[in-house]
Amino acid sequence: MGWRETEAYVPDARRVSQLDTATIRATYRVHARFYDRAFGAISADARRLAIAQVNALPGTRVLEAGVGTGLALPHYAPGKRVTGIDLSGDMLDLARARVARLKLRSVDDLLELDAQDTGLGSGTFDIATAMFVASVVPHPDRLLAELKRLVRPGGHILLINHFSAQGGPRLAFERLLQPLAPLLGWHPDFPIEAILPPADLARATLTPAPPFGLFTLVRLKL
Numbered sequence: 358m359g360w361r362e363t364e365a366y367v368p369d370a371r372r373v374s375q376l377d378t379a380t381i382r383a384t385y386r387v388h389a390r391f392y393d394r395a396f397g398a399i400s401a402d403a404r405r406l407a408i409a410q411v412n413a414l415p416g417t418r419v420l421e422a423g424v425g426t427g428l429a430l431p432h433y434a435p436g437k438r439v440t441g442i443d444l445s446g447d448m449l450d451l452a453r454a455r456v457a458r459l460k461l462r463s464v465d466d467l468l469e470l471d472a473q474d475t476g477l478g479s480g481t482f483d484i485a486t487a488m489f490v491a492s493v494v495p496h497p498d499r500l501l502a503e504l505k506r507l508v509r510p511g512g513h514i515l516l517i518n519h520f521s522a523q524g525g526p527r528l529a530f531e532r533l534l535q536p537l538a539p540l541l542g543w544h545p546d547f548p549i550e551a552i553l554p555p556a557d558l559a560r561a562t563l564t565p566a567p568p569f570g571l572f573t574l575v576r577l578k579l
Contacts (some may be wrong), residue, residue, distance in 0.1 A: 400489060401428075403566035407517045407574055408432040414513050415485020422472040422504065423490030427452030433463045436443055440482070442470040474497040480509040489572075491518045497552035508579055516575040517566060520549040549573070 411419060412434040421429060424441030425448045433439050445447050446469050456464045470476065472487065473494055483568040485504040494500045504514050553561060557577055 374460050382420060399568065400572070402568065403517055403572040403574070404429050404488055405432055406564070408575065410515060410574070411486055412437065412483055414484055416512060418482045418484070418494055420477075420482040420485040420504075420507055422485060422487040422500070423493065424449070424452055424467060425489075427455040427464075427467070429486075429488060430456060430461050430464055431459055435463055437463050438479075439464050441467045442472060442475060443467075444469070444471055473503055475503060475507065477507055479506050482508050482509065483512045484515065485512075486515045486517075488517045489519075491516055491552045492547040493521075498554075501552050501557070505579060510579055512579050514575075514577045514579065516552070516577075517572055518552075518575075519547065519571060521547050549575075553577075567577050 373483045417438050419437050421441045424443050485508045491497050562576040564574040566574045
């Protein structure tokens with residue numbers, strides 16, 4: 358992929374303060390009403406790519422952090438046992454309705470929890486996914502640390518997200534959009550180093566995801 362080597366990325370205080378938990382809840386209370394028709398359509402192929410990899414991995418216990426309205430839930434293999442968590446109760450209401458409507462037997466629970474500090478037991482899961490979540494949470498490093506705690510040794514973490522460009526017009530445009538992060542509900546200018554320290558970045562598998570490589574699928578084995 359040609360990612361540059363840097364020191365671990367630390368978001369500055371201004372960036373972190375833009376998306377605290379109260380802002381996230383308020384933003385997604387509004388987004389919940391049209392999320393599936395808007396962002397859900399753009400991210401559909403990337404989401405399916407991530408779930409296909411989850412289904413191919415060993416282990417049955419799956420955590421989906423940032424489950425949102427449950428768009429991914431129908432695509433898990435019948436043998437997987439999925440726990441979904443999200444900070445937005447409004448999004449979870451739609452996810453629960455989806456599970457009931459489609460009679461999804463692979464979903465064990467949908468919980469309103471902060472993915473940075475879930476309170477769930479260490480080593481509970483074989484696989485953890487976080488789809489389009491890393492650029493939403495106030496502290497991406499805490500998200501990764503919590504996922505590592507929750508997944509057993511030998512398990513896998515899969516992240517799919519938009520990461521900022523390495524330079525050029527796209528990066529300039531992303532930085533121009535950055536002040537709108539509270540309205541968008543995510544950070545347009547979000548380098549991959551914001552969540553992956555150099556050691557993890559060096560051993561992670563990175564796969565460009567549709568549309569047009571806008572998203573990147575990251576797989577990390579523990």
